[in-house]
Amino acid sequence: QITLKESGPTLVKPTQTLTLTCTFSGFSLSTSGVGVGWIRQPPGKALEWLALIYWDDDKRYSPSLKSRLTITKDTSKNQVVLTMTNMDPADTATYFCAHRSATVMFDYWGQGTLVTVSS
Amino acid sequence: QTVVTQEPSLTVSPGATVTLTCASSAGAVTSGYYPNWFQQKPGQAPRPLIYSTSNKHSWTPARFSGSLLGGKAALTLSGVQPEDEAEFYCLLYFGGAWVFGGGTQLTVL
Secondary structure: EEEEEOOOOOOEEEOOEEEEEEEEEEOOOOOOOOOEEEEEEEOOOOEEEEEEEEEOEEEEEOOOOOEEEEEEEEEEHEEEEEEEEEHHHHHEEEEEEEOOOOOOOOOOOOOOOEEEEOO | OOOEOOOEEEEEOOEEEEEEEEEEEEOOOOOOOOEEEEEEEEOOOOEEEOOOOOOOOOOOOOEEEEEEEEEEEEEEEEOOOOOHHHHEEEEEOOOEEEEOOEEEEEEEO
């Protein structure tokens, strides 16, 4: 049974760096083809793909946010960490992490965590 | 930045058939864009429905089907049920990056 859960601060101030952790179970991020991605959704708006890390440590980022994002993995802890620098109120959103299998993109999702950016 | 466009909203009667589409500003959508479809209800995480154009997950109801139609990815609901009322998102692959569409709000009336 694959499960994922996001954790991190619920409130950050403008210009601060956001660090979110995705803790997962039911799969290994050392298995060929597997990946974990991050997606966000501002209140009342559409989903936006942010980043993806693969089993072999290959990393992909949204071109529009690439300069602000870093994704890393700790295979031994079954965790993936996303950092986003220079947070702005426009970054207020629910942040989801999701599993990617060798053939299927985002087949399992976490419940999401709401991050509010405000002074 | 590539833009993925969906119908903002559609209204359908129970039992009817409806098709949602997903277009790319880069041109015609093909199987190489690996179209995915997700359903999202308020307060919930997105639920995957279709991957790689037309493949269903084990939990996807039979009334949902995916295809390519007129240069777009398409999601067809045959025999819409009241519980299908939700926001639907497509996801396309652009050579290393993934882009979600703006979503279609499906209302069942």
